[in-house]
Amino acid sequence: MARLLSRPVSAAIVIALFVAAMSGAVIGLVAWKAATARQSELAQRSAANENLAHSLAEQASHAIQSVDVAMSNIADTRPLQAADSERSRRRLSEIVERLPQIHAIAILDADGKTGTSSLADPVLPGDALASDLAYHRDRADRALHIFALRLAGQSGVGLSKRLSHADGSFAGVVVAIINTEHFSALYQSFQLGKRGSVSILRADGVVLMQSKPALSATASRHDLAPQPLPAPFTGTRKVVARDGGWRHYGYAHAPRYPIVVAVSQHDDDILQGWRDGLRSDIAVAALLLCCVVLLAALLTSQFRLRLSIERALRERETRYRLLADNIADVVMLLDRDAKFLYVSPSSQAVLGIEPRRPLGRCCFDFILPADIRSVRRAAARLTDATETRTALFRIVRGDRAQAWVEVNFKLAASGDPDGHEVVAVLRDVTERHKMEDELKALNFRLAELATTDGLTELANRRSMDDFLRLHFAAQDQLSLLLIDVDHFKRFNDRFGHQAGDACLTRIAKVLAEAAPAPGLAARYGGEEFAIILPGVAEPHAIRIAEAVRLTIAALAIAHPNGAATTVTVSIGIASKTKATASEEDLVRAADLAMYAAKRGGRNRSVASSSLPDDESGVVPLNRLISAG
CATH class of the missing domain: 3.30.450.20 (PAS domain)
Known part of the structure; x- marks a missing residue:
């Protein structure tokens, strides 16, 4: 040219x-x-x-x-x-x-x-x-x-x-x-x-x-x-x-x-x-x-x-x-028996191993036994000189500490007519592997926080809605309990929000233990909770609601209404019937039943099936607020 x-x-x-x-x-x-x-x-x-x-x-x-x-x-x-x-x-x-x-x-x-x-x-x-x-x-x-x-x-x-x-x-x-x-x-x-x-x-x-x-x-x-x-x-x-x-x-x-x-x-x-x-x-x-x-x-x-x-x-x-x-990697040359023919001087800085020490020895002597099989499997797929394979495994450093390394290796033509030599480039990725493990743990924790209420550790409203939507479509029998803490605003005004949070936490623990598998206990919002009971008919749901109500009353959490008054809950119970068109209807029925429990004196459980037909309408907001 x-x-x-x-x-x-x-x-x-x-x-x-x-x-x-x-x-x-x-x-x-x-x-x-x-x-x-x-x-x-x-x-x-x-x-x-x-x-x-x-x-x-x-x-x-x-x-x-x-x-x-x-x-x-x-x-x-x-x-x-x-x-x-x-x-x-x-x-x-x-x-x-x-x-x-x-x-x-x-x-x-x-x-x-x-x-x-x-x-x-x-x-x-x-x-x-x-x-x-x-x-x-x-x-x-x-x-x-x-x-x-x-x-x-x-x-x-x-x-x-x-x-x-x-x-x-x-x-x-x-x-x-x-x-x-x-x-x-x-x-x-x-x-x-x-x-x-x-x-x-x-x-x-x-x-x-x-x-x-x-x-x-x-x-x-x-x-x-x-x-x-x-x-x-x-x-x-x-x-x-x-x-x-x-x-x-x-x-x-x-x-x-x-x-x-x-x-x-x-x-x-x-x-x-x-x-x-x-x-x-x-x-x-x-x-x-x-x-x-x-x-x-x-x-x-x-x-x-x-x-x-x-x-x-x-x-x-x-x-x-x-x-x-x-410069920051280790270059190695191995024969067909996986023995070292050459190791670059950087092995001293990267692995703490002198370059002459591995010569003539098998590379598997430096690999942890648990990882040898995966390395052999990667090497077995190396059949073409134009391909490069990568393996991630642990080795023993010169100071006897374990390190994660990543190796890229490929076949290289040599004077040996019976086989090929292998060129490998090794890099210490211990810190990267540690960061990946931490990232996986963090992602798991974030996923958990996205579906859990931070105070009570129950399922949050979003998880509850997804769970209810899934089981409403899949279950012929489905019951829902809506639980509201009676006069909780007075409790907060008298004892403070920290005491209110402690009260909600204790109640949440009772609800979590009361929800039978595959049921779900969730925080519906504020001082309201919910228990979803797949496969449970109304009579059994009423028994569970009464057990929850009595257990919470037995906690004997003092309430400012009087010296002998303790924290109680009102529970509305609704079960899926042929007339229940959607999960929203089920929630609405449980909400009306809960309001009827409050209107009837609180500290009681009311099933939506016991309500008269004229209570199926919308409850005015001012009546709900005044009911506490």
């Missing part, structure tokens, strides 16, 4: 090829980076849109849920039969003021006439709600109905619930009109570009709300969600926009209601930053090409000198690299 490049014509050809190759590499790199960056930007934005859709779906679900709860309370109190209509109107107005996502709330009778409303003008157009009245008239359930509403020429969103007479007949509906400006202000705060939008759709494909109504009015059919929406309709989707570009959608179902949140962005908005970056890359590429041309000019005049210097530097670098790479 040097003789070839000594000729001016040949050198010019090589330099020209070099310039062409470098130019092609620069241009190819820019093209590859541009394509990769474009695809990455679209993928990231699609994922971001999906994540945003999930977050907004959760937000919309929580907003609707709070309205749902308020409407359920209104339906339970039967405001249509209230004698004081002004008081009912004030109550509706208070709900609207408390929930900013509501524009208005009203109660309509079976004929669609407005009975009570939070609006100054209490009349709502009956034709706008005719289909909604028909929807609830044909259904006996009190499920929340979400529908598109059009009032005064403007689109809106309505929520409604059925009202029933005492005999179960249709009595009317309670209707809440969603404040779309509340949602639009939030959705327009996201940077989605000029043509981006956030939409809320019903599960059957009806568009309920969009952050940019003007955009939806001019959008093509491709820009809207398909009709009807498949279930479940989640993830990302790309459709052709009206202008021929692409619109990227991220969809997410609300967790509790039949609505879908769709976040969309146009290609032009997404790729604006990518275009700016591409211009910068092109400018940099042009600069690099200029540098390549300049370098080629310099190489033409200095090629011969640089070639000779490069050859000398390469040889010197090879020798220095060998020394630098192995």
